[in-house]
Amino acid sequence: xxxxxxxxxxxxxxxxxxxxxxxxxxxxxxxxxxxxxxxxxxxxxxxxxxxxxxxxxxxxxxxxxxxxxxxxxxxxxxxxxxxxxxxxxxxxxxxxxxxxxxxxxxxxxxxxxxxxxxxxxxxxxxxxxxxxxxxxxxxxxxxxxxxxxxxxxxxxxxxxxxxxxxxxxxxxxxxxxxxxxxxxxxxxxxxxxxxxxxxxxxxxxxxxxxxxxxxxxxxxxxxxxxxxxxxxxxxxxxxxxxxxxxxxxxxxxxxxxxxxxxxxxxxxxxxxxxxxxxxxxxxxxxxxxxxxxxxxxxxxxxxxxxxxxxxxxxxxxxxxxxxxxxxxxxxxxxxxxxxxxxxxxxxxxxxxxxxxxxxxxxxxxxxxx
Amino acid sequence: xxxxxxxxxxxxxxxxxxxxxxxxxxxxxxxxxxxxxxxxxxxxxxxxxxxxxxxxxxxxxxxxxxxxxxxxxxxxxxxxxxxxxxxxxxxxxxxxxxxxxxxxxxxxxxxxxxxxxxxxxxxxxxxxxxxxxxxxxxxxxxxxxxxxxxxxxxxxxxxxxxxxxxxxxxxxxxxxxxxxxxxxxxxxxxxxxxxxxxxxxxxxxxxxxxxxxxxxxxxxxxxxxxxxxxxxxxxxxxxxxxxxxxxxxxxxxxxxxxxxxxxxxxxxxxxxxxxxxxxxxxxxxxxxxxxxxxxxxxxxxxxxxxxxxxxxxxxxxxxxxxxxxxxxxxxxxxxxxxxxxxxxxxxxxxxxxxxxxxxxxxxxxxxxx
Numbered sequence: 041x042x043x044x045x046x047x048x049x050x051x052x053x054x055x056x057x058x059x060x061x062x063x064x065x066x067x068x069x070x071x072x073x074x075x076x077x078x079x080x081x082x083x084x085x086x087x088x089x090x091x092x093x094x095x096x097x098x099x100x101x102x103x104x105x106x107x108x109x110x111x112x113x114x115x116x117x118x119x120x121x122x123x124x125x126x127x128x129x130x131x132x133x134x135x136x137x138x139x140x141x142x143x144x145x146x147x148x149x150x151x152x153x154x155x156x157x158x159x160x161x162x163x164x165x166x167x168x169x170x171x172x173x174x175x176x177x178x179x180x181x182x183x184x185x186x187x188x189x190x191x192x193x194x195x196x197x198x199x200x201x202x203x204x205x206x207x208x209x210x211x212x213x214x215x216x217x218x219x220x221x222x223x224x225x226x227x228x229x230x231x232x233x234x235x236x237x238x239x240x241x242x243x244x245x246x247x248x249x250x251x252x253x254x255x256x257x258x259x260x261x262x263x264x265x266x267x268x269x270x271x272x273x274x275x276x277x278x279x280x281x282x283x284x285x286x287x288x289x290x291x292x293x294x295x296x297x298x299x300x301x302x303x304x305x306x307x308x309x310x311x312x313x314x315x316x317x318x319x320x321x322x323x324x325x326x327x328x329x330x331x332x333x334x335x336x337x338x339x340x341x342x343x344x345x346x347x348x349x350x351x352x353x354x355x356x357x358x359x360x361x362x363x364x365x366x367x368x369x370x371x372x373x374x375x376x377x378x379x380x381x382x383x384x385x386x387x388x389x390x391x392x393x394x395x396x397x398x399x400x401x402x403x404x405x406x407x408x409x
Numbered sequence: 410x411x412x413x414x415x416x417x418x419x420x421x422x423x424x425x426x427x428x429x430x431x432x433x434x435x436x437x438x439x440x441x442x443x444x445x446x447x448x449x450x451x452x453x454x455x456x457x458x459x460x461x462x463x464x465x466x467x468x469x470x471x472x473x474x475x476x477x478x479x480x481x482x483x484x485x486x487x488x489x490x491x492x493x494x495x496x497x498x499x500x501x502x503x504x505x506x507x508x509x510x511x512x513x514x515x516x517x518x519x520x521x522x523x524x525x526x527x528x529x530x531x532x533x534x535x536x537x538x539x540x541x542x543x544x545x546x547x548x549x550x551x552x553x554x555x556x557x558x559x560x561x562x563x564x565x566x567x568x569x570x571x572x573x574x575x576x577x578x579x580x581x582x583x584x585x586x587x588x589x590x591x592x593x594x595x596x597x598x599x600x601x602x603x604x605x606x607x608x609x610x611x612x613x614x615x616x617x618x619x620x621x622x623x624x625x626x627x628x629x630x631x632x633x634x635x636x637x638x639x640x641x642x643x644x645x646x647x648x649x650x651x652x653x654x655x656x657x658x659x660x661x662x663x664x665x666x667x668x669x670x671x672x673x674x675x676x677x678x679x680x681x682x683x684x685x686x687x688x689x690x691x692x693x694x695x696x697x698x699x700x701x702x703x704x705x706x707x708x709x710x711x712x713x714x715x716x717x718x719x720x721x722x723x724x725x726x727x728x729x730x731x732x733x734x735x736x737x738x739x740x741x742x743x744x745x746x747x748x749x750x751x752x753x754x755x756x757x758x759x760x761x762x763x764x765x766x767x768x769x770x771x772x773x774x775x776x777x778x
Binding site for chain 1 (some may be wrong): 448449450452453454455473477481482485492494702705718719720722725726727729730732734736737738
């Protein structure tokens with residue numbers, strides 16, 4: 041295994057974990073947020089910008105890279121890192137999330153999942169083995185088992201079948217892997233406590249370098265998500281990293297960190313930016329709204345003037361004028377906000393005051409409303 | 410007048426001019442190419458990037474800024490430069506080009522032009538006086554007279570009337586101006602030699618800080634454009650800058666520089682980039698094409714590896730995947746190509762070898778085909 045996880049401190053107020061994830065691409069402090077570079081690019085940002093507004097560990101999507109540019113091109117570049125000129129850390133998902141997000145265009149069988157390409161309608165068959173093979177070509181530091189991410193309202197019978205199949209797929213993937221990349225298992229089971237516990241225990245039995253929690257942040261209520269991560273808090277092995285996939289917003293980050301999560305990824309900060317909204321220390325700033333038409337202030341009065349030396353009025357204008365620069369500037373702002381938040385959270389964990397920090401955040405921001 | 414033009418050398422081979430344009434925002438060597446920041450942003454680029462891949466003098470469009478964000482917002486920021494955080498040189502056009510480009514949605518009268526807004530269909534009336542007033546609010550170093558840019562196939566009677574009206578508009582605008590911004594007159598007259606000569610003489614009679622040639626690069630054949638600039642070569646005053654509006658491509662730049670042009674603006678390098686094509690020292694590289702699918706080379710083998718440290722294959726992937734980063738990277742490449750070309754052209758003028766340079770360029774690039 042090519043990574044190791046060092047649990048350094050557990051917050052006495054909350055049980056939140058501070059640790060270090062050692063990888064071939066460097067050591068990353070946890071809890072960590074990973075920006076998403078779906079197709080080998082964190083949307084609108086250069087690699088220098090990604091570096092400066094992240095911890096240096098990003099996620100890319102196996103399914104999307106399989107469709108475009110395809111494995112031949114990636115193989116020719118010796119993997120995604122050299123393809124996209126990224127010398128930081130990299131994690132790939134397995135394609136399992138697309139079983140959920142592209143559910144209108146796929147068919148699941150024991151063998152794997154038949155997709156109708158979202159690009160050109162061609163038929164693409166993904167199996168647990170192929171997912172690992174593709175992820176070996178992409179060459180991330182950490183790769184994921186191929187799983188099924190079911191809808192949040194799936195019934196028990198469906199979920200049970202799906203969890204068992206995902207466990208069989210996890211075994212097949214682990215068996216297939218030839219590289220020394222770290223491989224994570226993914227816990228499923230929807231919102232059902234019994235199935236979550238079952239899936240967790242069985243996934244741990246197979247044995248992985250880390251454990252991801254899948255099937256959350258797919259439309260369920262927030263308190264349901266927190267209930268599941270809380271349930272798994274004392275079930276997952278302490279000495280392995282715990283990764284909550286597809287999360288999150290500032291409130292979801294801290295709530296789940298208090299439930300012991302170490303790693304997160306989400307398009308939230310960059311997608312929100314493209315849709316006209318900035319993250320600030322007080323809450324969301326809907327830059328596209330008319331009230332900022334002639335607001336001469338920067339996004340944040342104190343901290344952001346150097347980072348984004350533009351008025352809210354100018355940023356709103358860029359959004360209204362559909363200028364590409366808007367997405368870039370606000371993505372940088374939003375990722376920086378999350379980076380700073382995670383830094384503050386790690387400090388609060390180390391100093392056993394994360395619950396105080398949480399209460400302050402609830403009082404001083406609008407993220408929890 | 411807030412600018413002065415210093416004609417330093419005329420190429421003995423071609424008569425091309427090397428000079429210096431002194432403005433309140435600094436001195437710029439000519440011939441110069443100005444990137445276009447239509448709506449207060451050179452599409453996809455930050456101001457730092459614009460600085461590094463231009464001479465520091467850019468153009469913005471009065472009509473577009475009038476529609477969005479509007480003069481109130483610009484006034485509140487004390488003009489476009491502080492609005493967009495640009496501390497370089499700035500030139501604005503007058504809205505006259507939109508009389509051509511938005512010709513389906515406007516009506517010309519002696520008083521001015523009634524536009525139907527391309528944004529929301531509202532009625533907007535632009536007059537020579539209002540154009541100056543708006544340009545005073547935008548606050549560029551150099552502003553333009555409001556003119557009519559007629560279609561290239563307009564007949565003599567129409568052109569004659571249009572030229573006379575543009576002359577009356579030029580006088581009205583000059584009278585209106587209260588700022589110490591430099592004001593350029595615009596020579597019109599289509600492809601008709603008599604009218605071009607007439608328009609030039611009459612515009613010079615009114616007296617401006619510089620002279621622009623409008624009504625070219627609007628669909629006419631290239632040799633027709635060159636015929637007109639050649640015709641005006643010995644007609645325009647030597648001690649004033651000559652600005653060919655809306656040009657251009659590498660071949661158009663050098664051809665018109667040999668006809669005495671000092672200043673150019675065009676969306677060409679940035680628009681071409683967004684459409685998937687890079688400018689190189691050999692000619693256009695159509696990055697989006699299949700042949701670059703797994704081409705590991707950078708855009709240019711030698712010079713661009715530091716500037717754009719990506720393979721053609723990765724750039725093609727970004728284009729195919731519709732990633733915003735593509736436009737930025739290739740815009741930087743293309744503006745840098747033009748910047749370097751202009752630098753080489755200025756050196757060739759100073760050394761009386763521009764015609765040799767032109768022949769080399771014809772031999773070694775595909776731009777003239």
